[in-house]
Amino acid sequence: MRNAYVDQFPAEAKVIKAAFWSSFLALAIGGSLGLLQALHRTDVLRIMEAPDYYTVLTAHGVLLAITFTIFFLVGIFTWGVTTSLDRGLVDLRFTWGWYAMMVVGTVLVGVSILGGVVDAIPMNADVLFTFYAPLQPHPAFYVGLVLFVVGTWLAGADWFRTWLAWRSDNPDERIPLPTFMALTTTLFWYLCTLGVALSILLLLLPWSLGIVDSVNPLLTRTLFWYFGHAVVYFWLMPAYMLWYVMLPKLSGGKLFSDPLARVVFVLFLLLSTPTGIHHQYLDPGIAEGYKFIAMTNTMFLLLPSLLTAFTVVASMEHGARQRGGTGYLGWLKALPWRDPVFTGMALAGLMFAAAGFSGMINAGMNINYLVHNTWWIVGHFHLTVGTAVALTFMAAAYWFIPQVTGKELWNRSLGLVQVLVWFVGMTFMSNAMHRSGLFGVPRRTAEPQYENFAFEPAAGSMGEINAQVALGATLLTVSLALFLLNMVMTSLGGSSDEIPDNTYAETLSGPEDAPVVLDNLKLWTAIATVLVIFAYTLPLASIIDAGGLFGPGIDGFQLAIEAGPAFVLESVREVIA
Amino acid sequence: MASATETGETDQVREIGHEEYDPVGTAILITIYFLILVLLWVFMYFVEFLGNGPTVVGAVLTVVGLA
Numbered sequence: 001m002r003n004a005y006v007d008q009f010p011a012e013a014k015v016i017k018a019a020f021w022s023s024f025l026a027l028a029i030g031g032s033l034g035l036l037q038a039l040h041r042t043d044v045l046r047i048m049e050a051p052d053y054y055t056v057l058t059a060h061g062v063l064l065a066i067t068f069t070i071f072f073l074v075g076i077f078t079w080g081v082t083t084s085l086d087r088g089l090v091d092l093r094f095t096w097g098w099y100a101m102m103v104v105g106t107v108l109v110g111v112s113i114l115g116g117v118v119d120a121i122p123m124n125a126d127v128l129f130t131f132y133a134p135l136q137p138h139p140a141f142y143v144g145l146v147l148f149v150v151g152t153w154l155a156g157a158d159w160f161r162t163w164l165a166w167r168s169d170n171p172d173e174r175i176p177l178p179t180f181m182a183l184t185t186t187l188f189w190y191l192c193t194l195g196v197a198l199s200i201l202l203l204l205l206p207w208s209l210g211i212v213d214s215v216n217p218l219l220t221r222t223l224f225w226y227f228g229h230a231v232v233y234f235w236l237m238p239a240y241m242l243w244y245v246m247l248p249k250l251s252g253g254k255l256f257s258d259p260l261a262r263v264v265f266v267l268f269l270l271l272s273t274p275t276g277i278h279h280q281y282l283d284p285g286i287a288e289g290y291k292f293i294a295m296t297n298t299m300f301l302l303l304p305s306l307l308t309a310f311t312v313v314a315s316m317e318h319g320a321r322q323r324g325g326t327g328y329l330g331w332l333k334a335l336p337w338r339d340p341v342f343t344g345m346a347l348a349g350l351m352f353a354a355a356g357f358s359g360m361i362n363a364g365m366n367i368n369y370l371v372h373n374t375w376w377i378v379g380h381f382h383l384t385v386g387t388a389v390a391l392t393f394m395a396a397a398y399w400f401i402p403q404v405t406g407k408e409l410w411n412r413s414l415g416l417v418q419v420l421v422w423f424v425g426m427t428f429m430s431n432a433m434h435r436s437g438l439f440g441v442p443r444r445t446a447e448p449q450y451e452n453f454a455f456e457p458a459a460g461s462m463g464e465i466n467a468q469v470a471l472g473a474t475l476l477t478v479s480l481a482l483f484l485l486n487m488v489m490t491s492l493g494g495s496s497d498e499i500p501d502n503t504y505a506e507t508l509s510g511p512e513d514a515p516v517v518l519d520n521l522k523l524w525t526a527i528a529t530v531l532v533i534f535a536y537t538l539p540l541a542s543i544i545d546a547g548g549l550f551g552p553g554i555d556g557f558q559l560a561i562e563a564g565p566a567f568v569l570e571s572v573r574e575v576i577a
Numbered sequence: 578m579a580s581a582t583e584t585g586e587t588d589q590v591r592e593i594g595h596e597e598y599d600p601v602g603t604a605i606l607i608t609i610y611f612l613i614l615v616l617l618w619v620f621m622y623f624v625e626f627l628g629n630g631p632t633v634v635g636a637v638l639t640v641v642g643l644a
Contacts, residue, residue: 252589256600310607314600321598324590331602336588353610357617367621438624458624508595 030063038473055116061129080178102151108144136556192230216551251319259514274535340415344395376437429472
């Protein structure tokens with residue numbers, strides 16, 4: 001008798017399937033645009049005008065960093081909550097409601113960005129992922145973002161009310177680990193998105209509608225990064241969840257420690273938000289002392305990630321030894337490397353270890369000055385969100401799509417090839433981006449070639465670096481196409497009885513070993529709020545004190561509406577002056 | 578029925594409990610990672626300070642107001 005997720009929760013499986021496909025659609029569009037950018041920047045193939053590069057870059061950033069990741073993770077968390085509580089969501093109409101809200105938000109944002117290259121749409125939003133003022137998008141962009149974020153808030157409320165319903169039936173039980181992970185992640189998501197929601201609703205949206213004349217760019221930037229660093233953990237926590245609850249089982253073992261996993265998620269709840277200023281080390285107008293506090297908090301965040309490295313690898317080793325692996329490192333050979341789900345997640349974790357190093361460089365205040373605004377940063381986040389998260393999600397899809405459709409994966413070998421090609425492609429691209437950042441190649445620039453100036457790499461050449469980026473991006477696009485092909489063909493296939501049971505990893509050391517206080521979500525939320533107040537009250541007060549709530553007469557600047565590159569250059573000079 | 582995706586449970590040859598499990602291989606891997614981090618940090622010193630000159634804003638003298 002088949003016991004897949006779709007058999008246990010057929011109605012929830014439909015929502016999760018819809019969320020996954022929304023995510024894949026964003027991945028398909030956003031990922032293909034990435035190839036266009038890589039070929040343009042490296043001067044391999046330039047089929048668009050330079051100003052269009054910024055439209056494409058905005059779409060790439062928003063569709064991948066926001067739409068792809070978040071649609072996928074609401075699916076994962078819905079799976080985690082329902083599976084671990086062994087009960088369905090309270091009200092499916094509510095669930096479809098937040099999903100629809102996220103879709104409407106995405107469409108508004110997507111159409112406003114598309115207006116940058118399609119004349120028939122009288123909008124533009126060439127503001128990049130960060131939408132820094134004075135770059136000004138059409139109001140629809142802001143409205144879309146708000147709808148999307150409110151949709152995720154309601155999704156969080158859905159998981160909470162399902163948990164509360166479960167708790168009233170099971171008053172003395174510990175929160176099951178996947179639910180615990182979804183709830184703690186939701187809590188810091190509420191905390192951090194409050195900043196960007198206030199920034200958009202009170203400052204940016206009225207400004208784009210002409211209700212107020214000006215904004216304070218430093219204030220809106222700071223509120224963006226108040227959310228902008230925590231959002232990376234919003235993407236990462238579902239990947240962590242999969243590493244904790246799926247990888248040990250796929251390796252043939254058990255999760256090494258449930259208490260350690262809880263400690264890790266509590267630490268992320270506490271520390272995700274009061275760190276955002278580390279993205280602003282080079283912003284004038286924020287005193288060094290506040291930046292130093294952000295750096296200290298950021299360095300503390302290494303702790304839960306290193307705890308995760310230990311717990312997850314120890315769980316994999318446990319599985320390998322149960323499968324007959326021996327020796328100090330010989331057990332590595334006993335892992336199921338032919339399974340695309342396992343291999344994709346394991347390689348994603350390996351890439352994340354490399355990203356840990358470049359992240360430490362970014363976090364260090366004075367070394368950050370060396371790499372700030374260079375391609376190094378782009379190399380860094382293609383290892384984190386672009387591989388640790390994206391590759392984990394793609395690998396997970398090979399397990400989840402059969403679970404929510406009841407159809408067997410079309411081609412496992414192709415899945416294995418796909419995750420390997422992604423790993424190799426990203427190794428080329430990210431390595432070259434990191435290196436070029438060290439000698440000052442800027443990010444967010446369509447054509448980084450300048451008159452009477454040449455970049456001087458300490459080793460290799462610009463041509464070699466560009467070749468690596470173009471090759472890497474091409475391999476990534478091939479990998480993406482293989483992934484989508486496998487997903488489409490799987491969905492077209494017939495129902496199968498060969499789907500594995502919907503289970504997650506058991507534990508060596510279970511929740512009974514974890515101090516009860518770890519499950520006290522109110523306590524941790526209170527401490528997280530206090531830390532945020534400590535880290536942000538004085539910097540925000542000083543920014544408002546210096547520049548005013550609405551800034552000193554900052555007019556909006558819209559890149560695509562103005563005609564011709566000469567005008568754009570002139571306007572950029574004005575902004576700089 | 579479990580398919581090949583569930584490699585774990587089908588290929589298990591022995592059961593290792595909490596007390597008898599010693600993650601020595603993990604300790605080795607984490608140590609190697611730590612050494613790589615240390616080496617990269619040392620390398621970074623050369624890249625930043627010897628490759629480009631210091632990028633620290635202000636020296637001790639400017640901080641204490643002597644220069």
